[in-house]
Amino acid sequence: MNETINFFNTQSTEDIAQFLLGMYLEHETTEGILAGYIVDAEAYLGPEDEAAHSFGLRNTPRLKAMYEKPGTIYLYTMHTHLILNMVTQEKGKPQGVMIRAIEPVEGIEKMEVNRNGRKGSELSNGPGKLVTALGITKELYGQSIFNSTLRIVPEKRKVPKKIVALPRIGIPNKGIWTELPLRYVVAGNPYISKQKRSEIDQKTFGWKEEN
DNA sequence: CAATCGATTGGCT
DNA sequence: GCCAATCGATTGC
Numbered sequence: 001m002n003e004t005i006n007f008f009n010t011q012s013t014e015d016i017a018q019f020l021l022g023m024y025l026e027h028e029t030t031e032g033i034l035a036g037y038i039v040d041a042e043a044y045l046g047p048e049d050e051a052a053h054s055f056g057l058r059n060t061p062r063l064k065a066m067y068e069k070p071g072t073i074y075l076y077t078m079h080t081h082l083i084l085n086m087v088t089q090e091k092g093k094p095q096g097v098m099i100r101a102i103e104p105v106e107g108i109e110k111m112e113v114n115r116n117g118r119k120g121s122e123l124s125n126g127p128g129k130l131v132t133a134l135g136i137t138k139e140l141y142g143q144s145i146f147n148s149t150l151r152i153v154p155e156k157r158k159v160p161k162k163i164v165a166l167p168r169i170g171i172p173n174k175g176i177w178t179e180l181p182l183r184y185v186v187a188g189n190p191y192i193s194k195q196k197r198s199e200i201d202q203k204t205f206g207w208k209e210e211n
Numbered sequence: 212c213a214a215t216c217g218a219t220t221g222g223c224t
Numbered sequence: 225g226c227c228a229a230t231c232g233a234t235t236g237c
């Protein structure tokens with residue numbers, strides 16, 4: 001875990017986004033542990049990034065957490081959906097990574113209930129979907145992804161066989177920032193947002209074989 | 212499948 | 225008011 005914290009403190013946000021692919025993300029709830037592997041993530045490079053909320057060092061009440069230390073959880077609402085992000089750089093430097101999708105592992109039945117009966121990839125193949133599946137609430141805003149009830153567990157992570165970089169989703173008209181490949185996914189994983197069936201690796205789901 | 216579109220809430224100007 | 229780092233239903237090929 002200390003190595004992971006150090007990674008956040010010293011690496012670029014782009015590298016941290018890729019490092020987070022395969023990371024085990026677990027939420028300790030009153031109903032038990034709900035968890036899965038991160039398979040889709042985007043880097044937001046405020047203050048330079050026109051697509052970032054923190055572009056131009058903009059600082060409003062909802063952005064407060066973005067200016068805190070690395071590992072701080074930043075949540076915001078988008079059309080009734082809560083979206084999960086974590087701060088990646090030193091305090092005062094508002095860059096972060098948005099989690100776009102996870103592969104469910106633990107507490108799948110509870111996630112299906114949280115998602116109103118949906119199953120399979122529909123459980124968590126979008127940023128709003130995984131937040132609902134894991135039962136994440138805005139009480140976690142400003143807490144740390146290293147030691148709150150929502151946390152990453154490096155000991156349980158998997159390693160992607162191949163990482164693909166793509167343009168980010170849902171940010172038109174932002175100049176070069178619309179096209180820059182700041183979205184990273186585990187190639188072949190079925191839970192990636194907008195994944196095509198034909199591109200799914202049914203045998204490995206895109207992970208390296210054990211050992 | 213891919214493209215399109217309406218729903219609907221909170222944050223900011 | 226206006227707009228949004230989305231979702232899900234529908235349409236059409």
